Amino acid sequence: MERVAAAAAAAIYRLPEECVAHAIAMTTPGDACSSSAVSPAFRAAADSDAVWDRFLPHDHAAVLARAAADDEDSVRECSSKKDLFTRLCSRPVLLDGATMSFGLDRRSGAKCWMLSARALSIAWGHDPSCWTWTADLPGSRFPEVAELVDVCWLEITGKLQLSLLSPRTTYAAYLVFSIADDSYGLECNIGILPPKATVTVALSGNTKPTTSTSTEHTICLQHMQGEEETAMHRRRQEYVRPWKHYRRKVTREADTDIRCSRRRGDGWTEVELGEFAVAGEEEEGVVEVGVKEVECRRWKRGLVVQGIEIRPKHTDD
Numbered sequence: 001m002e003r004v005a006a007a008a009a010a011a012i013y014r015l016p017e018e019c020v021a022h023a024i025a026m027t028t029p030g031d032a033c034s035s036s037a038v039s040p041a042f043r044a045a046a047d048s049d050a051v052w053d054r055f056l057p058h059d060h061a062a063v064l065a066r067a068a069a070d071d072e073d074s075v076r077e078c079s080s081k082k083d084l085f086t087r088l089c090s091r092p093v094l095l096d097g098a099t100m101s102f103g104l105d106r107r108s109g110a111k112c113w114m115l116s117a118r119a120l121s122i123a124w125g126h127d128p129s130c131w132t133w134t135a136d137l138p139g140s141r142f143p144e145v146a147e148l149v150d151v152c153w154l155e156i157t158g159k160l161q162l163s164l165l166s167p168r169t170t171y172a173a174y175l176v177f178s179i180a181d182d183s184y185g186l187e188c189n190i191g192i193l194p195p196k197a198t199v200t201v202a203l204s205g206n207t208k209p210t211t212s213t214s215t216e217h218t219i220c221l222q223h224m225q226g227e228e229e230t231a232m233h234r235r236r237q238e239y240v241r242p243w244k245h246y247r248r249k250v251t252r253e254a255d256t257d258i259r260c261s262r263r264r265g266d267g268w269t270e271v272e273l274g275e276f277a278v279a280g281e282e283e284e285g286v287v288e289v290g291v292k293e294v295e296c297r298r299w300k301r302g303l304v305v306q307g308i309e310i311r312p313k314h315t316d317d
Helices: 002-014 019-027 029-037 039-046 047-057 060-064 069-076 082-090 228-233
Strands: 094-095 100-102 111-116 129-133 146-147 157-159 171-183 196-201 210-218 237-241 246-254 269-278 284-290 302-310
Touching: 002 047, 019 029, 019 039, 019 047, 029 039, 029 047, 029 111, 047 082, 069 082, 069 094, 082 094, 082 100, 111 157, 210 269, 269 284, 284 302
Parallel strands: none
Antiparallel strands: 094 100, 100 111, 111 302, 129 146, 146 302, 157 284, 171 269, 171 302, 196 210, 196 284, 237 246
16 A cells, blocks of 8 residues: 555656646645645646746736836736735735725635725715824825714715625625724713624626625624623623713613624724625626714714725634
């Protein structure tokens, strides 16, 4: 048996590099990286442009043609397709006047997009008494972010064409933000309805009428008592609190579907707004993602919005 296994291994090593590369290209980027450790012959095949061109989106050249000057120069300096893939996974490029970014998912090679605050529709976003625009905030991917000054109604939406996304992929949308030190009105207070997040996918085509599907759930932007609040949201609670000179019992119903914020590796915070699936190649339609308060109850301040990121949804997310 050992002799047979050794003979099979030797036969594999005698295959032309093109055959090995073709086989590796049918796997995943992670498998290709693992294959390069098998032997020098496998490394040459696994690192070849023939393999990594298969993992890059077919329209990546057209997308990168919209890159900002600095990003365009750094992309041109990539010496191989593998280097370009790695670059797009680790450092997304800015497009269209730095109003959005484009990158790749390291596991699958699927496209990742992020809409900057400037690319979003923000209620009263152009009123300086409600929102201000801060330039060159450290750690931000984009040159500008929007900071909430004072509003009693929060509404933020963004749209993206489905044709820009990878087919046969389940995506999730995330609001990427931070909370300023002088913030108020953003906590998940008892008796105050939290914001709603919606994800609507509208499919269109020349041969069929437009159809749309939508999902909605509540989100928590700021924890009051640390990470244990995630569990608190999922059980019914009653509190007694002062209210205009008399004591009032307030009930918070259990919400098993609430999405709570979490810290990202880049220092920002994100909250999942919802997920959706892209079926076929270049599917026609648009996905609209939004955050909206159900009713106007309190003034708020200190939400710093970097943008909305749309990236593949993994089972361990």
